[in-house]
Amino acid sequence: MTDRLPEGDAMRLVLPCRPDYLLIVRRTVREFASMAGFAPAEVDDVVSAVDEACANVIRHGYGGPTSRPLAIECKNRTDGLEVRLRDFGRHTDPQQLRPGATKKRPAGGLGLVIIYEAMDEVNYASKPEGMELTMFKSFGTERSSGDGS
Amino acid sequence: MTDRLPEGDAMRLVLPCRPDYLLIVRRTVREFASMAGFAPAEVDDVVSAVDEACANVIRHGYGGPTSRPLAIECKNRTDGLEVRLRDFGRHTDPQQLRPGATKKRPAGGLGLVIIYEAMDEVNYASKPEGMELTMFKSFGTERSSGDGS
Amino acid sequence: MALKINAREVGSAAVVDVTGEVDMHNSPELRKVLKRLVGAKKPLIVVNMSGLDYIDSSGLATLVECLQGTMKNGTKFSIFGLNPRIKNIFTLARLEQVFRICESESEAVGAAPGGKSEG
Amino acid sequence: MALKINAREVGSAAVVDVTGEVDMHNSPELRKVLKRLVGAKKPLIVVNMSGLDYIDSSGLATLVECLQGTMKNGTKFSIFGLNPRIKNIFTLARLEQVFRICESESEAVGAAPGGKSEG
Numbered sequence: 001m002t003d004r005l006p007e008g009d010a011m012r013l014v015l016p017c018r019p020d021y022l023l024i025v026r027r028t029v030r031e032f033a034s035m036a037g038f039a040p041a042e043v044d045d046v047v048s049a050v051d052e053a054c055a056n057v058i059r060h061g062y063g064g065p066t067s068r069p070l071a072i073e074c075k076n077r078t079d080g081l082e083v084r085l086r087d088f089g090r091h092t093d094p095q096q097l098r099p100g101a102t103k104k105r106p107a108g109g110l111g112l113v114i115i116y117e118a119m120d121e122v123n124y125a126s127k128p129e130g131m132e133l134t135m136f137k138s139f140g141t142e143r144s145s146g147d148g149s
Numbered sequence: 150m151t152d153r154l155p156e157g158d159a160m161r162l163v164l165p166c167r168p169d170y171l172l173i174v175r176r177t178v179r180e181f182a183s184m185a186g187f188a189p190a191e192v193d194d195v196v197s198a199v200d201e202a203c204a205n206v207i208r209h210g211y212g213g214p215t216s217r218p219l220a221i222e223c224k225n226r227t228d229g230l231e232v233r234l235r236d237f238g239r240h241t242d243p244q245q246l247r248p249g250a251t252k253k254r255p256a257g258g259l260g261l262v263i264i265y266e267a268m269d270e271v272n273y274a275s276k277p278e279g280m281e282l283t284m285f286k287s288f289g290t291e292r293s294s295g296d297g298s
Numbered sequence: 299m300a301l302k303i304n305a306r307e308v309g310s311a312a313v314v315d316v317t318g319e320v321d322m323h324n325s326p327e328l329r330k331v332l333k334r335l336v337g338a339k340k341p342l343i344v345v346n347m348s349g350l351d352y353i354d355s356s357g358l359a360t361l362v363e364c365l366q367g368t369m370k371n372g373t374k375f376s377i378f379g380l381n382p383r384i385k386n387i388f389t390l391a392r393l394e395q396v397f398r399i400c401e402s403e404s405e406a407v408g409a410a411p412g413g414k415s416e417g
Numbered sequence: 418m419a420l421k422i423n424a425r426e427v428g429s430a431a432v433v434d435v436t437g438e439v440d441m442h443n444s445p446e447l448r449k450v451l452k453r454l455v456g457a458k459k460p461l462i463v464v465n466m467s468g469l470d471y472i473d474s475s476g477l478a479t480l481v482e483c484l485q486g487t488m489k490n491g492t493k494f495s496i497f498g499l500n501p502r503i504k505n506i507f508t509l510a511r512l513e514q515v516f517r518i519c520e521s522e523s524e525a526v527g528a529a530p531g532g533k534s535e536g
């Protein structure tokens with residue numbers, strides 16, 4: 001298999017913010033995370049987290065599909081992978097962007113649960129225009145089994 | 150299968166200019182070209198052209214692997230797909246960037262043959278810094294069989 | 299990979315084969331099929347996930363809605379064929395305990411009144 | 418998909434199974450294996466491409482070099498198992514007429530003096 005990617009190497013992907021592009025996002029991020037040196041289940045975690053975060057930007061950040069851009073940046077660090085998502089949609093208080101912080105639609109509210117469970121660090125920030133989400137996953141940490149809900 | 154992507158929709162992918170990233174380039178461009186509405190063999194053409202053009206930027210534009218960026222942009226047009234490659238490497242006279250224009254290494258010189266055969270339009274241009282390659286492939290044109298070499 | 303959904307009858311059970319990837323883009327398709335089966339008050343609805351490569355929160359929410367619908371109906375709902383990748387997503391979403399997850403179609407369909415296994 | 422290269426003997430022929438994708442990153446691996454076989458003056462070198470998903474110009478150049486090497490040696494070189502995607506790339510590079518392209522391993526290996534087909 002491939003060795004780990006060099007530290008600091010980054011990939012940037014910019015796409016219109018629409019659901020039909022999520023498949024490209026998953027494929028591209030999957031490849032980068034595999035090359036970065038994650039185990040298969042960890043790669044799956046990263047793919048789910050990024051997919052969910054992008055879906056939320058479409059649904060909530062832009063309030064629906066739009067041709068406005070969504071930028072995804074993946075960056076290798078010696079200890080893991082950093083993913084940064086930048087949108088230019090509406091502001092939301094970062095405090096609200098935690099699992100269970102807002103009232104859920106029926107059977108909704110699973111996206112943030114997945115994001116926080118899949119990644120080791122999740123950080124939403126308001127920008128002058130739009131929001132930025134920074135996530136980090138370290139290599140080789142087994143996620144605790146999800147029985148403490 | 151998916152409908153064609155909306156006209157004008159663009160994807161931008163930026164990566165360090167190194168051979169180990171070519172796999173991500175191929176996967177990502179393959180997905181975008183499939184979604185754009187090409188037939189499988191046409192998708193293969195686009196993937197080969199972009200892969201070869203990127204390899205040339207690494208090999209000749211930057212003179213070897215580097216962490217400096219290579220930017221790939223794919224844009225849907227009603228009649229086909231436009232691909233733009235931007236590097237920040239050395240200049241080469243665009244007139245030289247045609248199949249057979251320069252003396253080949255032994256068994257070399259196949260990259261430009263593939264690029265020109267796979268795409269309908271190929272255009273190299275010098276920029277203040279680096280080069281820009283613009284390629285276009287239209288939907289549903291059967292490539293002439295390669296016997297007219 | 300494109301999503302494919304195929305509904306078939308096995309005894310009195312409705313088995314839905316879901317193949318490919320379910321995401322925000324196409325989960326409404328799955329929702330439509332499951333909603334119709336819930337509305338038809340099938341005694342047992344079974345989702346076959348053995349061809350599934352990915353499911354996102356909107357797909358999971360669709361399954362939760364279906365489960366809730368069957369509970370209101372007094373009917374049953376099972377899923378089977380979760381590969382490790384899909385199991386992992388159920389774990390991430392903390393849904394492993396919520397569904398009746400079976401190992402095989404025969405186990406899943408066996409719960410239907412009068413249902414006969416295929417495999 | 419990672420590149421896998423496996424060389425085996427079939428009668429007096431050397432058969433090289435190439436699986437995955439050959440590109441600028443990994444074509445030196447293929448070059449090393451083929452160069453060694455050319456140097457060993459194998460009477461017949463056969464490349465099995467039935468597991469190949471992609472090949473770029475550096476991989477094609479590697480095959481051309483191998484062909485040239487065998488011609489100097491007075492030995493033979495065949496390839497087989499090209500799927501439509503790989504055939505398309507040979508066409509793009511205008512190399513369809515350059516190689517002895519066989520339909521099967523038995524056809525490819527049959528050309529070896531004393532060579533016996535496997536399949």
Ligand SMILES: Nc1ncnc2c1ncn2[C@@H]1O[C@H](COP(=O)(O)OP(=O)(O)O)[C@@H](O)[C@H]1O
Nearest residue numbers: 056057060061092102105108109110111112113
């Ligand atoms: N990118 C975002 N921008 C604005 N609000 C968001 C964003 N992501 C999540 N939210 C808010 O957090 C809530 C929970 O999100 P999530 O767990 O993904 O579930 P759902 O999208 O199903 O509601 C959303 O309903 C929304 O109010």
Ligand SMILES: Nc1ncnc2c1ncn2[C@@H]1O[C@H](COP(=O)(O)OP(=O)(O)O)[C@@H](O)[C@H]1O
Nearest residue numbers: 205206209210241251254257258259260261262
């Ligand atoms: N992006 C580029 N920048 C500078 N020179 C290039 C570039 N692409 C191709 N060339 C020139 O064109 C020649 C032919 O390229 P190609 O057909 O790909 O074959 P090869 O790379 O095997 O030499 C190269 O040897 C090089 O001199």
